[in-house]
Amino acid sequence: MMDVLLNSGSRRLNSGSRRLYFDHAATTPLAPEVIAAMLPYFNASYGNPSSIHAEGRLAHEGLEAARRQVAAVLHCRPQEVIFTSGGTESDNLALKGVALAHEGGHIITSAAEHHAVLHSAEYLAHLGFKVTYLPVDRFGMVSPDDVAAAIQPDTRLISIMYANNEVGTINPIPQIAAVAQQAAVPFHSDAVQAGGSLDLDVERLGVDLLSLSAHKFYGPKGVGVLYVRGGNHLLYQQSGGSQESKRRAGTENVAGIVGLATALTIAESKREVEAARLLGLRERLIGGVLSSIPDAILNGHPVERLPGNANFCLPDVEAETLLLRLDLLGIAASSASACTSGAVEPSHVLHAMGIPDALAVGSLRLSLGASNTEADIDYVLAKLPAVVNRLQSLKLRERSS
Numbered sequence: 001m002m003d004v005l006l007n008s009g010s011r012r013l014n015s016g017s018r019r020l021y022f023d024h025a026a027t028t029p030l031a032p033e034v035i036a037a038m039l040p041y042f043n044a045s046y047g048n049p050s051s052i053h054a055e056g057r058l059a060h061e062g063l064e065a066a067r068r069q070v071a072a073v074l075h076c077r078p079q080e081v082i083f084t085s086g087g088t089e090s091d092n093l094a095l096k097g098v099a100l101a102h103e104g105g106h107i108i109t110s111a112a113e114h115h116a117v118l119h120s121a122e123y124l125a126h127l128g129f130k131v132t133y134l135p136v137d138r139f140g141m142v143s144p145d146d147v148a149a150a151i152q153p154d155t156r157l158i159s160i161m162y163a164n165n166e167v168g169t170i171n172p173i174p175q176i177a178a179v180a181q182q183a184a185v186p187f188h189s190d191a192v193q194a195g196g197s198l199d200l201d202v203e204r205l206g207v208d209l210l211s212l213s214a215h216k217f218y219g220p221k222g223v224g225v226l227y228v229r230g231g232n233h234l235l236y237q238q239s240g241g242s243q244e245s246k247r248r249a250g251t252e253n254v255a256g257i258v259g260l261a262t263a264l265t266i267a268e269s270k271r272e273v274e275a276a277r278l279l280g281l282r283e284r285l286i287g288g289v290l291s292s293i294p295d296a297i298l299n300g301h302p303v304e305r306l307p308g309n310a311n312f313c314l315p316d317v318e319a320e321t322l323l324l325r326l327d328l329l330g331i332a333a334s335s336a337s338a339c340t341s342g343a344v345e346p347s348h349v350l351h352a353m354g355i356p357d358a359l360a361v362g363s364l365r366l367s368l369g370a371s372n373t374e375a376d377i378d379y380v381l382a383k384l385p386a387v388v389n390r391l392q393s394l395k396l397r398e399r400s401s
């Protein structure tokens with residue numbers, strides 16, 4: 001049976017071996033306070049929030065308190081918060097909900113978005129919508145000028161992510177929002193990676209729709225938020241009951257929603273201090289990797305990047321083998337490259353940034369979070385160069401034989 005980490009404080013597997021978790025962009029462990037806040041909604045307050053009796057009213061109160069907590073962080077009105085089953089559903093609801101409220105038209109997004117956005121755009125294209133996929137620069141950033149130039153008279157929505165999940169690059173959201181506002185086009189931003197790290201004030205950002213996912217900021221999996229600025233019409237994508245003001249049918253995941261709101265509130269209260277701490281660790285890691293592995297290349301923007309994101313291309317290294325070797329050393333990391341039917345596929349984000357596929361298959365993402373310390377970084381810096389060196393020499397030998 002697979003060994004598991006049982007709580008956020010644990011840094012060991014059941015077998016007792018030391019584990020260093022560097023995959024916070026994939027998911028984070030639940031904060032103990034979040035578990036504590038959720039527990040009553042699994043037992044004492046188990047009612048259906050739509051029921052009229054005391055049990056139902058108790059669950060309803062929990063749900064609405066959570067909505068107010070989220071609204072306080074986003075600086076919006078509680079009615080503008082829709083709870084969903086996660087970041088993927090929030091992105092789907094934003095794109096399809098806004099677009100399908102019209103009969104056809106044009107959508108603008110970027111080539112470096114998460115698949116939850118890209119595949120929703122593709123779906124709309126199948127239904128006859130025109131889609132513009134804006135390019136990104138070599139750092140993975142979208143230009144507000146490109147957004148402005150792409151707007152057409154029938155553009156229904158602009159969807160540009162806040163921060164990239166692979167390379168951590170932060171897009172100029174307020175500037176893009178200004179362009180969208182000028183043209184009176186609704187602007188959605190996938191802020192799933194930004195949650196807990198960056199400012200989520202929708203007024204300062206100027207966004208009309210914003211997606212979040214709880215499991216990226218020490219909340220539970222399977223619960224998310226879609227913020228929709230009042231007055232923006234959205235065609236529901238899941239039909240049934242009249243929950244979430246008829247914008248998302250289905251009995252709400254009350255415990256999960258309470259967990260999300262608690263996690264977001266905690267993350268916001270620690271955000272600036274924790275971001276500064278992670279940035280220090282990130283710079284130590286990036287500096288150390290670039291100096292100890294001379295041919296390593298940093299992917300993403302050097303400054304405009306998530307405080308916890310480090311992403312590299314390592315020439316002549318196959319990501320999957322590297323990840324397995326690191327795992328054996330107790331390091332949980334990830335790569336943007338996906339292994340599909342035996343072949344390593346380079347990431348669409350690195351491809352959009354103009355990185356050659358041969359280089360992109362050797363990408364390594366180390367994403368930092370609450371559990372990481374300077375000692376963790378030093379451990380990685382002590383182990384990684386030798387592993388990379390070994391894989392590179394094996395590759396060289398393979399080539400010359």
Ligand code: PLP
Binds near residue numbers: 025026116190222
């Ligand atoms: N958008 C971005 C940028 C993400 O990083 C992710 C998850 O990795 C998602 C959307 C999907 O979120 P979820 O896992 O909650 O469906």
